[in-house]
Amino acid sequence: MRSDRNQKTPLGLKIAAGLGLIFLHAPILLIFVYAFTTEEKSYQWPPPGLTTQWFAVTWNRPDVWEALSLSVRVAAISTAIAVVLGTLCAAAVSRSKFFGRETVSLLVILPIALPGIITGIALRSAFALTDIPFSFWTIILGHATFCVVVVYNNAVARFRRTSGSMIEASMDLGADGFQTFRYVILPNIATALLAGGMLAFALSFDEVIVTTFTAGQQQTLPIWMLEELIRPRQRPVTNVVAMVVVLVTLLPILLAYYLTRDGDQIAGSGK
Amino acid sequence: MTSAVSFQKVSRHFGTVRAVDAVDLDIAPGEFFAMLGPSGSGKTTCLRLIAGFEQPTAGSISIFGERAEGVPPYRRNVNTVFQDYALFPHLNILDNVAYGLMVKGVGKAERHKAAEDALALVRLPGYGGRRPGQLSGGQRQRVALARALVNQPKVLLLDEPLGALDLKLRENMQEELKSLQKALGITFIFVTHDQGEALSMADRVAVFNDGKIMQVGTPQDIYERPATRFVADFVGSSNVLPPDFVQRYSGQRRWGSLRPEAIRVGKATRGDGVSARLVSANYLGATTRLALDADGLRLHAVVPAGTKLPEEGEALVLTFNRDQLHLMDEPA
Numbered sequence: 001m002r003s004d005r006n007q008k009t010p011l012g013l014k015i016a017a018g019l020g021l022i023f024l025h026a027p028i029l030l031i032f033v034y035a036f037t038t039e040e041k042s043y044q045w046p047p048p049g050l051t052t053q054w055f056a057v058t059w060n061r062p063d064v065w066e067a068l069s070l071s072v073r074v075a076a077i078s079t080a081i082a083v084v085l086g087t088l089c090a091a092a093v094s095r096s097k098f099f100g101r102e103t104v105s106l107l108v109i110l111p112i113a114l115p116g117i118i119t120g121i122a123l124r125s126a127f128a129l130t131d132i133p134f135s136f137w138t139i140i141l142g143h144a145t146f147c148v149v150v151v152y153n154n155a156v157a158r159f160r161r162t163s164g165s166m167i168e169a170s171m172d173l174g175a176d177g178f179q180t181f182r183y184v185i186l187p188n189i190a191t192a193l194l195a196g197g198m199l200a201f202a203l204s205f206d207e208v209i210v211t212t213f214t215a216g217q218q219q220t221l222p223i224w225m226l227e228e229l230i231r232p233r234q235r236p237v238t239n240v241v242a243m244v245v246v247l248v249t250l251l252p253i254l255l256a257y258y259l260t261r262d263g264d265q266i267a268g269s270g271k
Numbered sequence: 272m273t274s275a276v277s278f279q280k281v282s283r284h285f286g287t288v289r290a291v292d293a294v295d296l297d298i299a300p301g302e303f304f305a306m307l308g309p310s311g312s313g314k315t316t317c318l319r320l321i322a323g324f325e326q327p328t329a330g331s332i333s334i335f336g337e338r339a340e341g342v343p344p345y346r347r348n349v350n351t352v353f354q355d356y357a358l359f360p361h362l363n364i365l366d367n368v369a370y371g372l373m374v375k376g377v378g379k380a381e382r383h384k385a386a387e388d389a390l391a392l393v394r395l396p397g398y399g400g401r402r403p404g405q406l407s408g409g410q411r412q413r414v415a416l417a418r419a420l421v422n423q424p425k426v427l428l429l430d431e432p433l434g435a436l437d438l439k440l441r442e443n444m445q446e447e448l449k450s451l452q453k454a455l456g457i458t459f460i461f462v463t464h465d466q467g468e469a470l471s472m473a474d475r476v477a478v479f480n481d482g483k484i485m486q487v488g489t490p491q492d493i494y495e496r497p498a499t500r501f502v503a504d505f506v507g508s509s510n511v512l513p514p515d516f517v518q519r520y521s522g523q524r525r526w527g528s529l530r531p532e533a534i535r536v537g538k539a540t541r542g543d544g545v546s547a548r549l550v551s552a553n554y555l556g557a558t559t560r561l562a563l564d565a566d567g568l569r570l571h572a573v574v575p576a577g578t579k580l581p582e583e584g585e586a587l588v589l590t591f592n593r594d595q596l597h598l599m600d601e602p603a
Contacts, residue, residue: 163355163357165353165354165355165357166357166359168322168324168344168351168353168357169351169353169357169358169359169418170359170370170374171323171324171343171344171345172322172323172324172344172345172349172350172351172419173345173350173370173371173374173418173419173422174345174346174371174374174375174422175345175370175374176343176345176374179374183370183373183374184359187361188360188361
């Protein structure tokens with residue numbers, strides 16, 4: 001606690017803070033409420049009646065399952081790619097000195113600073129230019145660009161905190177490169193990787209813009225939701241799915257927060 | 272007899288920097304050897320060459336008769352105590368110490384037993400369950416020592432082993448390291464920039480400067496018979512005497528050195544000797560260090576506590592035994 005205990009928070013500040021929080025989170029609650037409405041053609045306030053039938057309807061819609069499964073697969077594979085590449089890149093940047101190191105570090109972080117639409121257009125024209133057909137893998141490629149950043153940032157922060165002579169000590173004590181990675185490096189960066197990986201998963205799971213440019217006919221869950229809003233049928237199904245998405249992405253972010261709160265910032269969580 | 276460590280014309284260059292430059296060195300088995308020098312003199316690079324973290328640019332290194340170039344650190348029977356100890360924060364003390372045995376595939380019960388023994392050796396029995404973060408600097412140092420010794424290395428390397436400890440602890444550790452080395456009979460090689468440490472612990476000392484060895488010898492050799500002006504000045508701040516001055520007293524035109532404690536300071540009335548004036552006096556506890564000006568030549572003398580000190584600016588006569596004046600190899 002660094003605030004002065006004797007000094008009371010002014011009431012006005014408390015109210016302002018409360019209002020700010022309500023402004024941020026009330027709309028999300030609204031989405032939850034509409035998941036239970038009986039009105040299916042438009043969002044009417046207050047809801048004319050409450051029902052839980054949309055949960056069953058959603059459960060039985062094959063297009064929801066398809067989109068969900070695509071999103072999960074894309075997020076899982078992008079995250080896996082990001083963890084491997086991000087860790088390797090972080091290790092190279094923080095463990096050795098080479099020509100262009102700062103440039104590499106900047107270029108890796110760039111995709112997250114660039115607006116998604118630019119990444120999307122760039123990838124789309126690149127795919128078109130090289131005659132790569134849009135597929136499951138083009139989506140993953142698009143997602144991996146920003147997932148790598150998240151993992152990289154987390155891993156780099158952790159590498160900076162671990163002593164370089166630890167690796168030398170391990171080698172000195174008879175461990176080869178693989179054993180050193182397995183017994184010294186991995187245990188020391190594991191929580192950072194887990195946190196970075198979960199953030200990457202969450203980012204990929206609700207990505208819309210890059211996906212629009214790199215997907216063919218497939219629909220990831222957020223894209224499916226966008227389409228669904230235009231159709232005037234069974235609207236609350238979208239809200240049910242939205243609830244699920246909120247929970248699926250919120251839990252990993254919370255976990256990531258708890259895993260790294262002893263010092264590391266969760267870099268890139270602001271995207 | 273095979274040397275424990277032998278350097279033949281070993282160089283290690285980083286770009287244009289000659290960190291180690293054509294060094295020849297032989298360290299005998301069971302020796303307690305010190306590499307002494309200012310920072311950037313190449314002593315730590317030499318240590319890293321023995322450990323295998325660096326490869327020589329030229330020359331050859333052998334460890335107990337086996338060629339060491341190209342052999343990675345994990346295949347050398349050499350262990351290091353790092354300056355920052357480099358304990359593994361995610362393992363407890365016992366697993367830290369047992370690490371070397373673990374990667375070699377020694378079973379859990381056996382390696383924990385060996386680790387307990389090693390901890391007892393460094394007088395930290397029963398500390399196995401703690402984390403490195405829960406120990407003091409001195410205790411961490413002992414753990415680092417135990418972690419290296421548990422592998423029964425043929426050569427133990429210590430990088431500024433006492434640098435991070437406070438004075439009292441440092442003195443204790445000096446004695447302890449020395450008796451440990453005697454008991455184990457392992458070759459110890461340690462790097463330090465503290466000449467007192469090198470002189471008090473080592474059997475032999477190599478003085479480094481600019482990537483080269485200036486002199487190798489016993490502490491007495493180094494202290495009483497420095498080969499060059501650098502050694503005389505770096506080890507115990509001897510008075511370096513110019514050739515003209517030396518010629519007057521020894522007849523030879525060479526650079527000379529004279530230990531501060533070899534100079535006797537007397538009143539000006541007492542006849543022949545070097546006339547000088549007192550510039551300042553520094554009280555050091557057991558002794559007082561006098562800065563003197565002998566006709567433009569700055570000299571230092573050390574007198575024991577309790578001696579009646581002359582006044583500042585007072586005219587004095589300095590005398591010394593001729594055999595205390597050491598003539599250095601360095602040409603005039």
